Amino acid sequence: GEDVEQSLFLSVREGDSSVINCTYTDSSSTYLYWYKQEPGAGLQLLTYIFSNMDMKQDQRLTVLLNKKDKHLSLRIADTQTGDSAIYFCAESLPGGGADGLTFGKGTHLIIQP
Amino acid sequence: DVKVTQSSRYLVKRTGEKVFLECVQDMDHENMFWYRQDPGLGLRLIYFSYDVKMKEKGDIPEGYSVSREKKERFSLILESASTNQTSMYLCASSSQEAGGDEQYFGPGTRLTVT
Numbered sequence: 001g002e003d004v005e006q007s008l009f010l011s012v013r014e015g016d017s018s019v020i021n022c023t024y025t026d027s028s029s030t031y032l033y034w035y036k037q038e039p040g041a042g043l044q045l046l047t048y049i050f051s052n053m054d055m056k057q058d059q060r061l062t063v064l065l066n067k068k069d070k071h072l073s074l075r076i077a078d079t080q081t082g083d084s085a086i087y088f089c090a091e092s093l094p095g096g097g098a099d100g101l102t103f104g105k106g107t108h109l110i111i112q113p
Numbered sequence: 114d115v116k117v118t119q120s121s122r123y124l125v126k127r128t129g130e131k132v133f134l135e136c137v138q139d140m141d142h143e144n145m146f147w148y149r150q151d152p153g154l155g156l157r158l159i160y161f162s163y164d165v166k167m168k169e170k171g172d173i174p175e176g177y178s179v180s181r182e183k184k185e186r187f188s189l190i191l192e193s194a195s196t197n198q199t200s201m202y203l204c205a206s207s208s209q210e211a212g213g214d215e216q217y218f219g220p221g222t223r224l225t226v227t
Contacts, residue, residue: 040221041220041221042117042218043203043205043216043218044218045215045216048215088155100146100171100216101216103155103156104155105153105154106155
């Protein structure tokens with residue numbers, strides 16, 4: 001069965017880089033996603049990576065995928081107070097997304113001044 | 114931009130009441146989902162639907178039912194609310210077109226059952 005694991009908390013200083021890690025178990029994943037949830041809000045799609053890629057960069061965000069180790073990471077450069085949120089890793093499996101994504105439990109990113 | 118709206122941001126109901134949570138999306142998406150989110154448990158899928166009048170059980174369907182009479186609307190029903198259904202409920206939708214299965218979420222409904 002599929003399972004997505006994340007650390008529950010990450011604390012970084014403002015201005016440093018944040019690296020949020022995720023592991024998944026199903027090697028047939030097609031897409032892997034990072035969502036951001038700010039307090040009291042729904043989930044916002046940040047970025048995603050197709051399983052045949054190993055890196056994707058979008059402004060301050062860098063996604064790295066290691067298929068061999070089934071490891072996904074999200075790096076946020078120059079972390080700001082507005083980055084404080086819960087970050088969810090999610091995977092979709094072959095057959096399309098009609099039966100939902102599998103989410104990790106979320107990583108709380110805490111920014112220290 | 115995709116917009117997913119939920120009928121209420123906050124809701125307080127009593128044990129035993131019938132509760133309706135409504136979700137509407139404006140992007141003509143085929144797939145719609147209901148999740149609940151609890152601290153330390155992440156998101157858990159309750160029900161999903163891939164077409165009008167179609168519904169499938171997710172991981173935790175007990176105590177819930179759903180209705181999809183129109184493509185844009187997906188309702189979650191708590192037939193007899195209980196205190197263990199106090200939670201944040203998130204609705205999402207996605208397209209069946211090729212190229213990605215990303216889901217778009219509504220703002221959530223925080224339900225308290227007393």
